Amino acid sequence: MGDPSAARGRLHARRPRDDLLRPRGADGRGGRSARGADGATERRRPRHRRLRPGYDERRADARPVHRGRHVHRPNRRRDDAHRRYRLLHRLDVQTLDPVPVRHLGRGVRDEGRDREHGAEGGVDLGRARRPARDLSVAATRGAPTAQSGRVFVRRHRIAAVKLLATTNGGLESIAAAEICDLVDGDASVHHRGVLEFDADVEDVYELHYRSRTLHRLMAVVADGTVAELEDVYALTARSSIPDRLPNEEFGVVGTRHGSHEFTSVDVAERVGQATIDAYRDATGTRLPVDLDDPTVRLEAYLYDDRFTLAVDLTGESLHKRPYRICEHDAPVRATLAYSMLEIAGWTSDESLVDPMAGSATIPTEAALAATEAVPRPDLDPAFDALPGYDGERFRRLRDDHTEKSPTLDIEAREKRKRWRHCARVNREAAGVEDGFEIVEADAREASIDADCVVSNLPFGIRTGTDLRELYGAFVDRLREGDVGRLVALTTKPNLIPIEPTVRYDIPYGRLDAAIVVWEP
Ligand SMILES: C[S@@+](CC[C@H](N)C(=O)[O-])C[C@H]1O[C@@H](n2cnc3c(N)ncnc32)[C@H](O)[C@@H]1O
Numbered sequence: 001m002g003d004p005s006a007a008r009g010r011l012h013a014r015r016p017r018d019d020l021l022r023p024r025g026a027d028g029r030g031g032r033s034a035r036g037a038d039g040a041t042e043r044r045r046p047r048h049r050r051l052r053p054g055y056d057e058r059r060a061d062a063r064p065v066h067r068g069r070h071v072h073r074p075n076r077r078r079d080d081a082h083r084r085y086r087l088l089h090r091l092d093v094q095t096l097d098p099v100p101v102r103h104l105g106r107g108v109r110d111e112g113r114d115r116e117h118g119a120e121g122g123v124d125l126g127r128a129r130r131p132a133r134d135l136s137v138a139a140t141r142g143a144p145t146a147q148s149g150r151v152f153v154r155r156h157r158i159a160a161v162k163l164l165a166t167t168n169g170g171l172e173s174i175a176a177a178e179i180c181d182l183v184d185g186d187a188s189v190h191h192r193g194v195l196e197f198d199a200d201v202e203d204v205y206e207l208h209y210r211s212r213t214l215h216r217l218m219a220v221v222a223d224g225t226v227a228e229l230e231d232v233y234a235l236t237a238r239s240s241i242p243d244r245l246p247n248e249e250f251g252v253v254g255t256r257h258g259s260h261e262f263t264s265v266d267v268a269e270r271v272g273q274a275t276i277d278a279y280r281d282a283t284g285t286r287l288p289v290d291l292d293d294p295t296v297r298l299e300a301y302l303y304d305d306r307f308t309l310a311v312d313l314t315g316e317s318l319h320k321r322p323y324r325i326c327e328h329d330a331p332v333r334a335t336l337a338y339s340m341l342e343i344a345g346w347t348s349d350e351s352l353v354d355p356m357a358g359s360a361t362i363p364t365e366a367a368l369a370a371t372e373a374v375p376r377p378d379l380d381p382a383f384d385a386l387p388g389y390d391g392e393r394f395r396r397l398r399d400d401h402t403e404k405s406p407t408l409d410i411e412a413r414e415k416r417k418r419w420r421h422c423a424r425v426n427r428e429a430a431g432v433e434d435g436f437e438i439v440e441a442d443a444r445e446a447s448i449d450a451d452c453v454v455s456n457l458p459f460g461i462r463t464g465t466d467l468r469e470l471y472g473a474f475v476d477r478l479r480e481g482d483v484g485r486l487v488a489l490t491t492k493p494n495l496i497p498i499e500p501t502v503r504y505d506i507p508y509g510r511l512d513a514a515i516v517v518w519e520p
Contacts, residue, residue, distance in 0.1 A: 367435025
């Protein structure tokens, strides 16, 4: 057997802890990367960030990053994919019309909300539908994947299923780019927070163990234009439902948007009746119904006159990462945290700091993405119960998936001891103890040098903090430091004294929030 280090590149010797007090040189990590005239990446000599006021190294409760175990491998193909992403984001912001805010009609379901930022796909109360837009221009076919760096040879696709995928509203372009990277899919917006694309069964498996931006996938069984409620019944009854469902308890969730003389409950009821009738006509069996905890969940969307019926493939939402053991008061949703890293264009060879990290969702997502760990290794997918899917094959593929061991330079800074403890608990649960440091630091005072600063800022509802003062002092530290780009999520973007280069408006529970991008 050959030397594994030779195959994986140079192993970094672990830096002694007191060595962290010295500035790191061109061959070390921690500085901001810069491009030379020949385009090669080199490390700029970083500033003495650990010796600056506000940064208390002795009180840092983190263990130093175990660099000995990690191997750093720059990934040019991955970098290319990120450059494409960045281009996409700029296009996205420039071409999408602002979303007019108006209240939705009666009967619209507020789907899957919880305390985390953003809503789980579905309906966004208080916002109107964003016009559907074909995002496929951004998705270069045959492109390398962002996460694996492997090049897709476009396989002959048997478009066995039309899929819907839910994601964070306002960040559909990020999810569409991921779908393109992972399975070469050409996704467009079905409605806010929901994408549609053609795929095959293998794609369903791959997305379920690799996607970091999606919440759930659904297979479309009926799609068409309707004028009245009975058209909903007729479309469902004519659909492929009898072939797609097992003889198991099912339930229907209706979501409606637009001006109709009936409610989403009426839609769900008509779909349910048509499903029972169609299944009985085809098989002679009456399907059992369970509205509380069905084995098979049907999603019925009526958006204006477009009716789409889909069967859930996922089960528990993919955003519910199993490492979230210790809950922050105001946690950011894991898929949103990962999307922010994508917006930043962060790559695993760049330094990353979250200066107000809370329970460290952003650093954890970064470390998991860099190691290519499966985000939901615990998932029992709903498609296991459906005809046409092979759950065993899915589990084999997932178990055979190999992780990487890059050297990482990620720091989670947090002022409060309670949340640093939470961050440590979650870091361990995620299995990325070596992936990032957890450090006590006050963002108003601590100096900051990093390629990327990605953070979910406090927004003041619970903290009562003077946000203008906090954001102002934090931005002063960014200006003084050596920072490549900032990506920040807040409900009060106007209090950040910067001119963002890009801004994504997203729902934040029932509030409006924005992700802003700034290059100091
Ligand atoms: C919105 S929360 C971040 C939540 C985190 N994204 C998560 O998922 O757990 C903002 C965090 O910033 C911290 N914070 C507030 N002011 C700070 C300061 N001046 N320096 C460092 N951290 C601060 C708060 O304690 C809180 O944990």
